[in-house]
Amino acid sequence: MRRGRRKRSPAAKQAPKRGPRKRKITPEDILKFHLVSDPQISPEGRRVLFSKKHVGEKNEYVTNLWVVDADGGEPRQFTSGGKDGHGRWSPDGTRMAFLSGREKPKAQIFVMSAQGGEAVALTKFPEGAIGEFRWSPDGSKIAVTFREQDPEWTQEAKKKRDETGRSTPARTIEDLWYRLDGDGYFNGQRHHLYVVDANTGEHRKVFDKDPTGWIGFDWSPDSKELAIAANLDRNALLKPWKQRLYRLNVKSAKIKEIPNQPDGTRESVLWSPDGKRLAYVGREGREDIWGAKNDHLFVCDARTGRPKSLTGGEDYCVAAVTLSDTREAVFGANVQWTPDGKRLFFTVGWHGEQHVASVDARGGPTQFHTKGPGDFGMGNLSASGKRMALSVGSSLKLNEIAVGTVGAKVVREKNLTNFNGPLLSEMELSKPEEHWVTSEDGTRIHVWVLKPAGFKKGGKVPAVLEIHGGPHCQYGVPFFHEFQVLTANGYAVFYSNPRGSKGYGEAHCSAIKGDWGHKDWEDVQAVIRFMGSQPYVDRKRMGVMGGSYGGYMTNWVVGHTNAFAGAITDRCVSNLVSMAGNSDFPLVPDRYWDGNAWDRPETLWNQSPIKYFGNVKTPTLVIHSEGDLRCNVEQSEQVYTALKLRKVPTRFVRYPAETSHGLSRSGPPDLRIHRLGEILRWWKKYIGKPARSRAR
Secondary structure, eight states: OOOOOOOHHHHHHHHHOOOOOOOOOEEEEETTTOEEEEEETTTTEEEEEEEEEOTTTSEEEEEEEEEEEETTOOOOOOOOHHHHHEEOOOOTTTTEEEEEEESSSOOOEEEETTTTOOOOEEEOSSSSEEEEEOOOOOEEEEEEEEEEGGGGSHHHHHHHHHHHHOOOOOOOOOSHHHHEETEEEEOOOOOOOEEEETOOOEEEEOOOOOOOOOEEEEEEETEEEEEEEEEOSTTTOOOTOOEEEEEEEEETTOEEOOOOOOOEEEEEEEEOTTTSSEEEEEEEESOOOOOOSSOEEEETTTTTEEEEEETTTSEEEETTOOSSSSSSSOOOOOOOOOOSSSEEHHHHHTTTTTEHHHHHHHHTEEEEEOOSOOOOEEEOOOTTTTTEEEEEEETTTEEEEEEEEEEOOOEEEEOOOOSHHHHHBBBOOOOOEEEEETTTTTEEEEEEEEEOOOOOOOHHHHHEEOOOOSSBBOSSSSOOOHHHHEEEEOOEEEEETEEEOOOSSSSHHTTTTTTTHHHHHHHHHHHHHHHSSTTEEEEEEEEEEEEEHEEEEEEEHHHHHOSSSEEEEEEEOOOOHHHHHHSSOOOOTTTSSSSOOOSSOOOHHOGGGGGGGGOOOSSOOOOOOOOOOOOOOOHHHHHHHHHHTOOOOEEEEEEEEEEOHHHHSOHHHHHHHHHHHHHHHHHHHSSSSSSHHHHO
């Protein structure tokens, strides 16, 4: 008898095919990331130029310019110097200029045909640092800021010393402003403004009167003048509100102050397309450089002054920064006039997101043009104003390049690159859950939670509270490698925007001005209560960590509660009295904080976490870079010494002088991986296992 085929059950027929098993993200994955930035659309709107950075074979960052068609297609590498960036189209779109450090030690502006080919060094600057540059509208000139290296500290001078056996020279300092974190020691040298012939490369200095060298500038539409935002006061560093707008005749180099300007800060100056107005970002009044108040967008008459705030009637800060460890934290505004001069586009950080917005140049409500939980970075507009260059990312997606079609109400984005898509598709990432918690006085605090990758209900997991730096910036939706690494290792991650953060209005931000450890601590306590109330969190296995101001608050937390089984304080602030004189931005008496560090230190000392370290019992890992000029390494030395003397378990990880305050997001790749490894080892020891297992 012939046997028939066995029939499959309906369930078997419908069983879905399982895809490949996803893996957990690792610290080493930063070696595989492709980080894109600074998108610039060509004048005719057909191509987008951008920078792409990745880690090379010798533990170095390789940065080149790439181009992608705005209508879609494969992106193409455009330069190969390995240290190329800040690409800018010429006004007619036939050439492209960019900054390159390929010819060490003298970085220069290079130019090349927009069709490709060999890049040629345009400028002939000596050794030094090039800042920003801008093409003139007629394409004949380029304005650029440049700071020449101190002659005693050039590579040539070092070579001669090595040949003759002479010692490293002393630094003779006579100015309060002589160093900057990430930039190093520049002594008495300053950025000055130069005009470069776009054909011959010959340059001449046209402005050098700002004692700080912080110069904003833009070309007039007829290419005959430069609008300059500068501070000519002898004590410019101490009086940032003395910034003013000037008009500079390029041919004669004569400047004229625009009248009727009140005290305040001014940056991102832009000449209107019709040449009659100037737009800029700033604050009126004698606010200090810490920026607890909102930055607003202003427009003034280019001849008579009299500024008008376009955003002052609303509670947005047009210079709010949203933090991530997969892109630089760029502090400053991004503003673009529409070609018809009727509106101004800018970016706004709000509730953890970054969006493109605009306002009528005559005034009116701010209009948001992007929506959803995204990190939208604006580049520039095409000559027609119909297209916009964008970078777009999210909590599950590293930033990629996009083009936006500019409509009356919405900028509709179209993704043009997917460099990281295949890599991220391999990974089991954690999607943030959004919450709001209520502080002691009723203030609502925005909180996000990342559960461990592959989390399943039942059982208890360890949890880490991350506290952001700044303090006047925000956490939010951008991809955060460190957070995902923690979830991949079984930790729930909580992060929030307590008072002091940007993105929630001026009152929320300025609530801690000169008063750290009060309202911010109340809000952090609310987050801690929320954290401990979650049914999946093991309250005996909670940790707290943060960097910069986040390190300050971590120090404050362990001095005021024993709720955490472990802590990690990174590039921290511990003693405001000593920090007053050892940061690249010194604390000015009676400005942000009352008093001073010598004969009226009470306010600074009472808000210093080290004052409360007699209470600390929490095992604490201390991380700092010896080259940190923002929060000096001595801040962590005080923490480590106090912990050791009090026999609190601790460990001090000191990174070399070649690193800076931004190690976690832009430091050498191997040291970034090492840092994450130290963090994971600390958490594994103190919160990675149930308390009974740790005690054995």
